[in-house]
Amino acid sequence: MEKFNPETLLALEGSFLKVPMEQLKRSTKPHKDLDRELAKASLIVKDLCQQADKGTFDVKSAYENLEAIGKKLECLKRKLNEANEEEKKHISRGRQRLDHLIELTKIKNTNDPEFKKWNEKRIDRILVDYLLREGFSDTAELLASEYEIGALVDIELFTQARAIEQALRGRNLFGQNFGATSCTEALKWCNENKSNLRKINSTLEFNLRVQEFIELCRANKKEEAIDYSKKHFKTYLDTSKKDSPQGSIRRHDSLKLKTRSDPLLAQFLQMMGTLAFPPNTTCPPYKALYDPSRWEALIEQFRADFYALNSLPSQPLLNVTLQAGLSALKTPMCYQHDNKNINCPVCSPDTLGILAQDLPMSHHVNSTIVCRISGKIMNENNPPMALPNGYVYSHDALNEMSSKNNGKITCPRTGEVFSFLQLKKVFIS
Ligand SMILES: [Zn+2]
Known part of the structure; x- marks a missing residue:
């Protein structure tokens, strides 16, 4: 019986538990809003009490104030209820995942039928994860419900990512004009995750904004493009305050210096340059900005950030x-x-052999001799036997061959035929 160390398997499962915990953390946001709203409400009530004490109490405005507070709290209550449901869902998913991993620690060896069952479940969820990442959502959902592993896979998350990716891709596939605002979904997601994206120094929102600007230039809406740049790039590049007001030459020099230390500023300046170039320009930097392949790059960047924020591994576990x-x-x-x-x-040269081509070799401290015919290991129980032509095969394989062919053996490499009696046992020293 082969013993095994569950820790080696668990080493790959870090994100398996982290993902629902990350979602749980995010679903507690309305709790923070509650504290803020309650503080605001108590301030207003306190103010009203003071007015009453001073005799400056106005019934109508007090009534309006209280009604507004009531509405806000009612809305918050609804949000909290929704958040509670979400929390329960994530906690239950986390627990089911933990139970699945704990099962592994109870298994003593690899011959245990429970080990086989556990592994099958693992392969199923790895396959679902792969299908979700490749965009086969329907198949993934079907597989997950068939094997009852819905809590162990992240269908909801990938569906959310897929919707945003499709919106980004839509621009590319169907050639919709700017009116379709294909960056909208992604920008909305950026806004919802602003602080977390800042923590990982993401430039996704900046690049999405650049894309929207370029689309305006492509549609020859230059004035709109300028307005857009004024509205959306201020937060990234507030150069006006930092510049010294000492004439345009000085300012130009300091800008030049800054573009070296601030890549976003350099990109912004280049982006503004697209105003002067038509979409069919051959000038390399602007041709690159107009290139539709930028959409694919945006999808890649979105996916990387989405995975990072949700603790999903960048590579499929498969x-x-x-x-x-x-x-x-x-x-x-x-x-x-x-x-x-x-x-x-x-x-196998046609299938897994191709996949393994670029992978490193395994390190074998002790080599084993494997029979070319049966694929079984040759040892004292199944000794290596040499044919007169020098080729070596296992005793069991040759014995089986000779019993089926009236004591004759055909060498699979040369096609020569020998009798079983001509074989010599090989001793490896
Ligand atoms: Zn091999």
Whole structure:
């Protein structure tokens, strides 16, 4: 029986628990609003009490004030109820995930049928994760409900990301004009996650704004573009205050210096340059800004930030586990056709062998000799046997072959035929 260390498997599962916890953290936002609104309400009430004491109490305005407070608190109550439901959902998901991981620690060895069951569940959720990332949402949902692993996968999160990606892509696929505002969804998401995006130094919102500006230039709406830049880029580049008011030459020099230390400023200045160039320009920097491939770059950037904020790994777990597994099996023999092992997935030249091509080899302290015919290990129970032509195969495989062919053995490499009696046992020292 093979013992195993659950920690080696759990090492890859960090984000499995982090994701619902991250969502839980976010769903508690209305609680913070509650404190603020209650403080505001108590201030107003206090003020009204003071007015009453002084005799300056105005019934009509007091009534209006109290009614406004009532409405606000009512709305907050509704939001809190919704948040409570969300919280319960995330806590339950977190608990189910924890239970799933704890199951693993109860398993003693790899022959335990529970281990097989646990692994199957793991493969199912890894597959669902992969399908979600690749955009096969319907298949992923079907698989998740079929195997009852809805709590162990992040369908809701990926659906949200997909909607935003589609909006960004829509511009590209259907060539909609700026009126379709394909950055809107992504900008909305940026706004909702402003402080967290700032923590990871994200430039996503800036790049989305640049794209909207470029689309205005593309549509030849130059005045609108200038207004847009005034409205939306102030927060990033408030140069007016920092510049010394000593003539335009000085200002120009300081701007030049700043573009070196502030890449956003440099990008902003270049972006403003698009005003002077038509969409079919051949001038490289502006041609690049008008290039539709910028949309793909935005999708990539959005996805990276979305994953980072939700503690989702940047790579699908399927890739990570597959790479680890293939690398553990890969030996220099895998790519020598004559020496390939029929049981080794990396030895298969058309499928997993291609995937493993760029992966590192595994480090084997002790080598084992594997039979070319059966793929089984040759040892004292299944000794290596040499044919008169020098090739070596396992006793069991040759024995089986000879019993099926009246004591004759055909060498799979050369096609030569020998009798079982001609074989010699090989001793490895
Ligand atoms: Zn191999």
